[in-house]
Amino acid sequence: MPTEEIKQLRESIRILERKLGILEESEMACCGLTLAQCHALVEIGRAERLSLVDLAGTIGLDTSTLSRTVNNLVAKNMVSRELDPDDRRYVTIQLTPEGNRYFQEIEASMDAYFYKIYENIAEGDRALVLKGLTLLLDAIQESNCC
Template sequence: MEDVRAILQVTMRRFGMLNKNCCSVGDHDISQVQSHILYELARAEGPSMQQVAETIGMDITTFSRQIQTLVKLELVEKRQSAEDKRVYHLYLTENGIKVEREINQQMLHYLTNVFTHLSEKESEKVVESLKVLNAAMSKSNMCCKPLY
């Protein structure tokens, strides 16, 4: 079996996962984590902070600091729940929607470019393989947890 870790390491580097910022939109430099948060908020209507933190596999303290930054950048709005004052719901601001859409366009452009170097059959195999890998990872009790 090929060295899967080496393949994944190279893949992550090529995706820019080790870069401090994943993308720049206007005068915003957005980190990988912030990009993931914006992505999740664009796909849900007012999720709680805890829900989003769990979805991206981040502890709530670290997540809360990221949200504070996104609120200061005026990309995210944090609203206290009317039902439970301990719970806060998150929403993209108008500017946050624009930034998330631009990041999405940048990623779509990048992936479209990458996939032009594959045949249709190879593209289908890659997508299917990623689905299989994600499904297996979701069943693992080690997913999104440190090994120590």
């Protein structure tokens, strides 16, 4: 049976999800990308080069769904696929120069947004907030539920 603290945790996470989801949708609308395309672009940009399977694991989507997303990014000249010369069954995905430009814009925009949030946290509480988020993410990972 849920305690008041668990209800408060659930409600806080629900509001956080909604606020961040709205932010992501509004930010990505200006780039002409779907949210899934944006997430894929960012993860590819951060890794520089990875396989579809690795990308699916990072994002948490199945490979068939993600394959369509990547196909759309290829069609928009945002990413390219390359066969591994040592194993032709293995395909890597990387950003094109155009994709890298979008990736840099997205990263800068998100950094600026989260900087504003961070600045609104009292300086003495910032480390506490970061520690709390780390603990929450670790607990989610350990629960194997999400």
